[in-house]
Amino acid sequence: MxxxxxxxxxxxxxxxxxxxxxxxxxxxxxxSVGSNLxxxxxxxxxxxxxxxxxxxxxxxNLDFLPAxxxxxxxxPKEIDIGKFKLAIFLDSSDKLRIxxxxxxxxxxxxxxxxxxxxxxxxxxxxxxxxxxxxxxTGEILFNLxxxxxxxxxxxxxxxxxxxxxxxxGTFRWATTESTLDVASRLIKxxxxxxxxxxxxxxxxxxxxVRYQAEVVRKMKIKQAGNTKFVWAATSFEEIEALGGSKFxxxxxxxxxxxxxxxxxxxxxxxxxxxxxxxxRSRTDIDVAKIAELFGGGGHKAAAGLMIRFNEPFKxxxxxxxxxxxEYLSK
Numbered sequence: 268m269x270x271x272x273x274x275x276x277x278x279x280x281x282x283x284x285x286x287x288x289x290x291x292x293x294x295x296x297x298x299s300v301g302s303n304l305x306x307x308x309x310x311x312x313x314x315x316x317x318x319x320x321x322x323x324x325x326x327x328n329l330d331f332l333p334a335x336x337x338x339x340x341x342x343p344k345e346i347d348i349g350k351f352k353l354a355i356f357l358d359s360s361d362k363l364r365i366x367x368x369x370x371x372x373x374x375x376x377x378x379x380x381x382x383x384x385x386x387x388x389x390x391x392x393x394x395x396x397x398x399x400x401x402x403x404t405g406e407i408l409f410n411l412x413x414x415x416x417x418x419x420x421x422x423x424x425x426x427x428x429x430x431x432x433x434x435x436g437t438f439r440w441a442t443t444e445s446t447l448d449v450a451s452r453l454i455k456x457x458x459x460x461x462x463x464x465x466x467x468x469x470x471x472x473x474x475x476v477r478y479q480a481e482v483v484r485k486m487k488i489k490q491a492g493n494t495k496f497v498w499a500a501t502s503f504e505e506i507e508a509l510g511g512s513k514f515x516x517x518x519x520x521x522x523x524x525x526x527x528x529x530x531x532x533x534x535x536x537x538x539x540x541x542x543x544x545x546x547r548s549r550t551d552i553d554v555a556k557i558a559e560l561f562g563g564g565g566h567k568a569a570a571g572l573m574i575r576f577n578e579p580f581k582x583x584x585x586x587x588x589x590x591x592x593e594y595l596s597k
Contacts (some may be wrong), residue, residue, distance in 0.1 A: 274396075280353055280380060282313075284315070285315060287315050288351040288355070290303075291365075293323050293364060297434065298358050299404075301427060302430045306355065309417055317337075321341075322341075322344075328467065328471075348373065349377065356380070382396045382407055383397050383398075384566065385565050387558070402431055406445070409449045425459055429466075429467070434569075437464060441568050474511070474514040481501060481505065481509060491595035492597075498532040498533070499533050502581075503539050515535050519532070519547045529548065529550040532546050532591065533545050534584055540575060542573070542574045542587075544587070546570040547568070554568070558572045561574055
């Protein structure tokens with residue numbers, strides 16, 4: 268178990284309030300959803316009122332998780348954050364990862380906490396617990412709960428193991444001895460690994476499969492210096508024809524499997540004038556450093572970016588790919 272110096276301060280902040288704000292990051296994944304739901308269950312067991320907000324629709328295949336139905340689909344920018352005394356942001360490296368708007372203000376008088384595992388975290392809260400060595404925010408929460416001597420129920424264990432499984436590809440990457448030890452403990456505490464794997468990998472909507480097929484069709488390999496990467500880009504119109512942006516996920520994990528390449532970059536125009544990108548590394552290339560070129564971030568094996576633009580999508584894609592190539596050539 269990893270001890271964190273911030274653990275007592277976070278618990279003290281929780282004990283001082285009755286209502287807590289939680290917020291998923293945009294394009295929420297298994298770690299974001301699983302971690303927030305696990306913390307929500309713990310807070311409710313402590314007698315707290317919890318409100319969970321998400322700017323984007325959480326993945327439907329995670330609806331098996333306890334308290335999933337309590338996530339409110341509303342951008343945190345559009346709520347009165349000032350009515351809370353405590354806001355805890357999980358798995359978000361920057362406050363702009365929480366909102367679809369260009370800015371998110373955190374009012375004075377509210378205690379803010381960040382708990383995250385991304386090495387590029389900007390430490391935007393008053394209390395920042397960032398552990399880049401952890402596989403996931405779910406793993407960090409397990410250590411926190413253990414330090415707090417919190418009872419981890421089967422429901423909480425399932426949420427935490429889902430968070431960890433999602434960010435490690437069920438322990439295919441970003442996995443350490445500590446990660447496997449925590450996973451083993453969670454299974455002993457009642458986490459349903461079989462149920463988790465079924466929902467993560469065997470509930471893919473047909474629209475999502477079609478999007479992934481389009482990404483595969485568009486994949487190209489670019490060499491820059493001694494590095495090769497595979498990339499693909501889909502426009503807003505193409506994504507809409509395939510079912511919409513909520514199904515535009517998973518392409519980067521497929522690209523990561525291409526032999527002879529170092530990483531993959533999948534670009535999507537999720538909204539007109541808004542491009543997101545997902546990096547996945549398959550060698551020692553640190554994709555978080557590449558994502559930082561565009562104001563993004565993440566960790567060595569996986570990172571993301573979001574760019575607002577006015578020019579044609581095709582031109583912006585060319586600009587991004589060229590900039591990545593120039594960086595690698597140096």
